[in-house]
Amino acid sequence: MADKDSSSGSNSQNPDQDSSVNPLSNFQNTLENIVQKFQGSNLNNQQHKFWETQPVGQFKDVGNSSLPEGPIEPPIPLSEVKQEPYNLPSLYEWTVCDMDSDEVCNEVYVLLTNNYVEDDDNLFRFNYSKEFLRWGLSPPGYFRSWHIGVRVKASKKLVAFITGIPVKLRVRDEVVRMAEVNFLCVHKKLRSKRLAPVMIKEVTRRIHLENIWQAAYTAGVLLPTPITTCQYWHRTLHPKKLIDVGFSRLGERMTMSRAIKLYRLPSSTATVGLRKMELRDVPAVTRLLRNYLSRFVVAPVFDDDEVDHWLLPQEDVVDSYVVESPDTHEITDFFSFYTLPSSILNNPNYSILKAALYFLQCLHYDSTASADPGCSYYCKTNLMFLMHLISWKMSHF
Numbered sequence: 001m002a003d004k005d006s007s008s009g010s011n012s013q014n015p016d017q018d019s020s021v022n023p024l025s026n027f028q029n030t031l032e033n034i035v036q037k038f039q040g041s042n043l044n045n046q047q048h049k050f051w052e053t054q055p056v057g058q059f060k061d062v063g064n065s066s067l068p069e070g071p072i073e074p075p076i077p078l079s080e081v082k083q084e085p086y087n088l089p090s091l092y093e094w095t096v097c098d099m100d101s102d103e104v105c106n107e108v109y110v111l112l113t114n115n116y117v118e119d120d121d122n123l124f125r126f127n128y129s130k131e132f133l134r135w136g137l138s139p140p141g142y143f144r145s146w147h148i149g150v151r152v153k154a155s156k157k158l159v160a161f162i163t164g165i166p167v168k169l170r171v172r173d174e175v176v177r178m179a180e181v182n183f184l185c186v187h188k189k190l191r192s193k194r195l196a197p198v199m200i201k202e203v204t205r206r207i208h209l210e211n212i213w214q215a216a217y218t219a220g221v222l223l224p225t226p227i228t229t230c231q232y233w234h235r236t237l238h239p240k241k242l243i244d245v246g247f248s249r250l251g252e253r254m255t256m257s258r259a260i261k262l263y264r265l266p267s268s269t270a271t272v273g274l275r276k277m278e279l280r281d282v283p284a285v286t287r288l289l290r291n292y293l294s295r296f297v298v299a300p301v302f303d304d305d306e307v308d309h310w311l312l313p314q315e316d317v318v319d320s321y322v323v324e325s326p327d328t329h330e331i332t333d334f335f336s337f338y339t340l341p342s343s344i345l346n347n348p349n350y351s352i353l354k355a356a357l358y359f360l361q362c363l364h365y366d367s368t369a370s371a372d373p374g375c376s377y378y379c380k381t382n383l384m385f386l387m388h389l390i391s392w393k394m395s396h397f
């Protein structure tokens, strides 16, 4: 689910590739097109036995402008929220995953490393590091009870996982306290047994117990009903390896040595005043970020503590850079990326593909027309993820 949820991207570097692999890739990248094509396609007959019962925008209502925007279900008194967990099949039990425990964190890591998101060709599987999982699951004000696992009663083996973290999301002019649901994973041997709906209901119940009534999640699959989409673009850094492992391929008139030359990076940055972000930059970065995010219809709202958590550099987790004016020492820009390795499956020579994913930013120059020679080498891929809101109706924008 979150940002964070599309697969790695085999065969995705060439814009002229066969896009039939991923059903979403048949759609243009705007939500309007996705919904229109959906309405005209046989996917329309697909039933969503679970999601049709949930307080989410339904496909049949797309385009119906008479429905009001806002909460789909009103909050209820906390005393009326179901107090006991949902029933699991009798062989399984709920567990709270304490990510501060090395042992539990390792169990979660192993479950995700072996069972989390893969690309369509099963060449790569996300391999979030333990440090990343700890960082991603413990922002200010997080609830340990929202880090939910399922164990086999007899062996205590961890076989499923789902999480939420608290976020403040501005939707148009309203700031709504929400949960961001992520890392939904069911062990491969337990798939298609309707465990996911029970887990989604259980995390929802625990979110309600904290008096929070809305949630956001992203998915690489089309579910009722996304509010927006995000397209993946890739910038090749190590062409030989990416081609060797099947992530990219050489274009028709391209040779390996030309590709290596094409993607070579300059030895130093062209941006004067660029440096790693430090603790003292937090207030300036928060200001820049809030200002930048104000242009979006839906955006998270960050305070200093959250900027500190999400952006201060942590090795192999998150990297952030600021631009400090040499004259005024004012922080004028920043950008960040997080590190998300993937396991390379069944390759005799390589086991890990390390990727940097663009994260939060505020750049004053127009990045599409930037002086950075790297920009022209970004390739649009056939991967996208879709963002969904729970219990919040939004007309498309």
Ligand SMILES: CC(C)(COP(=O)(O)OP(=O)(O)OC[C@H]1O[C@@H](n2cnc3c(N)ncnc32)[C@H](O)[C@@H]1OP(=O)(O)O)[C@@H](O)C(=O)NCCC(=O)NCCS
Pocket (backbone or CB within 6 Å): 001, 002, 005, 047, 048, 049, 050, 051, 052, 115, 116, 117, 118, 183, 184, 185, 186, 187, 190, 191, 192, 193, 194, 195, 196, 197, 218, 219, 220, 221, 223
């Ligand atoms: C996603 C995953 C947990 C679903 O489990 P499953 O065993 O395939 O599916 P289940 O039989 O338990 O449940 C099916 C229901 O879950 C829904 N579902 C499947 N993937 C979902 C997702 N990513 N987010 C929300 N709901 C999802 C299905 O649409 C279906 O509901 P519907 O009948 O209303 O359409 C499992 O496939 C998995 O672990 N995949 C690898 C990791 C992954 O892709 N995680 C999600 C990242 S977005």
